[in-house]
Amino acid sequence: MMSSAIQIKQVHKYFGQLHALKGVDLTIPQGEFFGLLGPNGAGKSTLINILAGLLKPSSGNASIMGHDVVQDYQAARMALGVVPQELVFDPFFNVREMLRFQAGYFGRGRENDAWVDEILEGLGLTDKAHTNMRKLSGGMKRRALIAQALAHKPPVIVLDEPTAGVDVELRQMLWAFIKKLNQEGHTIILTTHYLEEAETLCSRVAMMKQGEIVALDSTSNLLNKFAGKNLRLTLGNSPLPASLRSMLKSGDNGVYMLALSELTQMEFALSELRKANVSIEDMQLIEPDLEDVFMALVGSKQGIKA
Amino acid sequence: MSVINQSNRGTYTLFKKEVLRFWRVAFQTVASPVLTALLYLLIFSHVLEGRVHVYESVPYTAFLIPGLIMMSLLQNAFANSSSSLIQSKVMGNIIFILLTPLSYLQFYIALLGAAMVRGLFVGLAIYLVALFFVTLPIAHLGWILAFAVLGSALLGTFGIIAGIWADKFDQMAAFQNFVIMPLTFLSGVFYSIHSLPSFWQTVSKFNPFFYMIDGFRYGFFGKGDVSPWVSIAVVFAFLLVLALVCLKMLKSGYKLRA
Numbered sequence: 001m002m003s004s005a006i007q008i009k010q011v012h013k014y015f016g017q018l019h020a021l022k023g024v025d026l027t028i029p030q031g032e033f034f035g036l037l038g039p040n041g042a043g044k045s046t047l048i049n050i051l052a053g054l055l056k057p058s059s060g061n062a063s064i065m066g067h068d069v070v071q072d073y074q075a076a077r078m079a080l081g082v083v084p085q086e087l088v089f090d091p092f093f094n095v096r097e098m099l100r101f102q103a104g105y106f107g108r109g110r111e112n113d114a115w116v117d118e119i120l121e122g123l124g125l126t127d128k129a130h131t132n133m134r135k136l137s138g139g140m141k142r143r144a145l146i147a148q149a150l151a152h153k154p155p156v157i158v159l160d161e162p163t164a165g166v167d168v169e170l171r172q173m174l175w176a177f178i179k180k181l182n183q184e185g186h187t188i189i190l191t192t193h194y195l196e197e198a199e200t201l202c203s204r205v206a207m208m209k210q211g212e213i214v215a216l217d218s219t220s221n222l223l224n225k226f227a228g229k230n231l232r233l234t235l236g237n238s239p240l241p242a243s244l245r246s247m248l249k250s251g252d253n254g255v256y257m258l259a260l261s262e263l264t265q266m267e268f269a270l271s272e273l274r275k276a277n278v279s280i281e282d283m284q285l286i287e288p289d290l291e292d293v294f295m296a297l298v299g300s301k302q303g304i305k306a
Numbered sequence: 307m308s309v310i311n312q313s314n315r316g317t318y319t320l321f322k323k324e325v326l327r328f329w330r331v332a333f334q335t336v337a338s339p340v341l342t343a344l345l346y347l348l349i350f351s352h353v354l355e356g357r358v359h360v361y362e363s364v365p366y367t368a369f370l371i372p373g374l375i376m377m378s379l380l381q382n383a384f385a386n387s388s389s390s391l392i393q394s395k396v397m398g399n400i401i402f403i404l405l406t407p408l409s410y411l412q413f414y415i416a417l418l419g420a421a422m423v424r425g426l427f428v429g430l431a432i433y434l435v436a437l438f439f440v441t442l443p444i445a446h447l448g449w450i451l452a453f454a455v456l457g458s459a460l461l462g463t464f465g466i467i468a469g470i471w472a473d474k475f476d477q478m479a480a481f482q483n484f485v486i487m488p489l490t491f492l493s494g495v496f497y498s499i500h501s502l503p504s505f506w507q508t509v510s511k512f513n514p515f516f517y518m519i520d521g522f523r524y525g526f527f528g529k530g531d532v533s534p535w536v537s538i539a540v541v542f543a544f545l546l547v548l549a550l551v552c553l554k555m556l557k558s559g560y561k562l563r564a
Contacts, residue, residue: 052404054564056563075407080405088399093323101320101322102402102406104318104319105319107311109315
């Protein structure tokens with residue numbers, strides 16, 4: 001049987017008194033584009049750091065491509081490329097040198113140069129190949145950071161908030177490149193604060209809250225299950241009938257957003273409006289997004305950097 | 307490619323990166339210690355030549371040179387591994403090494419190797435420059451090489467320990483100024499411990515740097531304060547203890563992996 005790209009079983013992590021991961025179970029098959037979402041402090045980075053070998057699990061185990069991250073750490077790390085969240089760089093070398101070194105640590109030599117060229121090209125770094133890391137702009141440093149994670153051509157790639165503070169143009173280029181890698185068979189795990197990014201890219205999503213996975217499903221199932229459609233009504237000066245107050249998500253200036261857990265509720269809403277003699281100036285049925293799922297599960301908008 | 311070749315290439319790559327790191331700033335890492343040693347040589351030899359007699363028939367300037375070479379060699383081996391580690395820890399780029407399959411032993415070998423290269427290179431440069439000023443005999447090349455290699459390994463290892471332990475540049479500077487500097491200066495670089503009062507002679511014998519410098523000097527003149535066999539045993543024992551401490555720290559992931 002083909003091993004999973006990532007297999008996490010009952011992983012706990014304590015930092016002193018803090019129980020940062022509370023028995024996380026997660027399996028990610030090869031070739032998936034997977035999203036790991038959650039507010040700050042939910043445990044996403046802790047989980048990634050355990051996969052990367054930067055932290056040791058307090059109990060439980062995790063493996064990458066069938067290799068345990070503690071017992072068989074060398075094979076596990078060979079299979080993994082991690083783009084760290086922090087914008088770190090080595091000021092002594094230029095981009096190409098750094099990529100050669102990074103590949104070299106994984107045992108790859110000059111035969112890897114074609115791949116390095118491909119990464120440079122794909123990330124728009126070709127004309128910066130001989131520029132010292134120190135002299136790159138913030139956006140270019142971010143690209144170089146991603147390139148470094150890919151230098152040894154790992155089958156599993158983890159991107160820990162790769163687009164934080166990145167402009168739209170780079171974000172689109174980056175996603176085009178990552179999507180191409182995914183189509184070529186690389187497994188991609190993405191943590192992000194940008195929910196719409198996860199929604200368009202990821203086929204499956206896990207949501208974390210306080211060290212636990214609170215939802216794990218395909219993006220479309222999550223949207224169906226946790227986020228019903230929304231009905232936006234523009235009622236002008238008329239107030240919303242009291243019977244509809246329980247469905248109200250938000251409302252001001254005569255524009256009301258009603259949450260529909262089922263479509264039949266729309267019928268109910270319309271009949272109540274008719275009964276109350278309220279005329280509808282405008283009406284819109286709005287598709288749910290991951291932010292709604294996130295809100296339903298995580299409960300508070302705090303911690304989400306939009 | 308076999309696994310063994312792959313892992314050797316990993317170690318070699320890290321070693322090469324560490325060597326290039328100091329070579330890129332060679333003015334600071336090589337030329338500057340050579341100049342410093344040269345200034346010591348010019349000033350001390352000018353002031354003390356003819357006034358201080360350490361060994362019969364050995365002029366003071368000649369006596370001074372092996373001590374200066376060893377002092378710079380030791381300080382630079384220490385500086386290389388410690389500053390590389392503290393810099394990459396503070397800047398955060400140590401993560402690029404921690405994410406690789408390199409084992410703690412490979413990490414140790416690569417960092418130590420580069421520290422030794424810098425220490426030995428600086429030592430050799432000072433030796434070559436010093437030859438313009440004085441003729442130095444070489445009584446036992448074997449002892450010279452043995453003490454140079456073991457001394458650079460000892461301080462390179464010490465530098466890795468300090469680099470892992472220190473969290474800030476400030477702590478590292480304290481380590482360098484309050485531990486390494488006094489130990490090197492009070493080790494007999496500028497004098498023979500036989501010229502000290504007996505109390506300080508005894509104190510000096512607890513300083514491992516004394517044995518490295520005395521043994522190294524023995525290689526040039528065939529004379530020393532203690533037998534080179536005693537010195538080599540002390541240096542080797544210290545190296546062994548520090549290497550074990552260092553490897554234990556690296557294996558446990560102390561301050562590097564939580």
